[in-house]
Amino acid sequence: MHAPxxxxxxxxxxxxxxxxxxxIAIGAPAYRVMGAGERMARAAQAGRLQPALVTLAVAAMLSAWAGYAVSGAGVVGPWPFTRPALVLITVLYLARGLAFALLKPLFPGNSATFWWISSGLCLLIGLVHLYGLLAAP
Structure with missing residues (x-):
């Protein structure tokens, strides 16, 4: 695979x-800055567990995706199903980056800034992964 x-x-x-x-560590102000929506920020501020659990699940998924990319780059030994996992991860990043207009109504509390920045970043990360997969021998 294309390591860089x-x-x-x-x-x-x-x-x-x-x-x-x-x-999770900073709490409500960070949820607000990141554009997660006032509902999520208020829930975190009230000490509810849901924002932390949802955010922890996303962080765990992103960590696993990082692990698969490191494996695909050859930095660590091979993980199970590395190539198919990287293809799926790439598709999910690209879909998240391109389909934000369809997702936005499902999360009305998230700011427009959140949608533009997070979608742009997902698209960028998806394209980087796609390049890595296509450049692989």
Whole structure:
């Protein structure tokens, strides 16, 4: 597989995971800055468990995706089903980046800034992964 692109994709996914964990640690102000919506921020501020659990699940998924990209880059040994997993991860990143207009009505509390920035980043990460997969021998 093409090591530099997939290593970069891993770095992007890991950074996104850390940003999500920071939201849990910082609380409501971080949810607001990240554009998660006032409902999520208020729930975190009230000490409800749901925002942390949802955010932790997203961080765990992003961490696993980073692990698969590192494996695909050859930085660590092979993980099970590395190539099919990377194809699926790439498709999901690209779909999330391109389909935000369809997803936006499902999460009305999220800010427009959230949708544009997160969708742009997902598209970028998906394209980096796609390049890494297509450049692979």
């Amino acid at each position: 692109a997939l290593a970069l994709g891993a770095l992007f996914s890991a950074t996104a995971a850390i940003a999500h964990l920071a939201c």
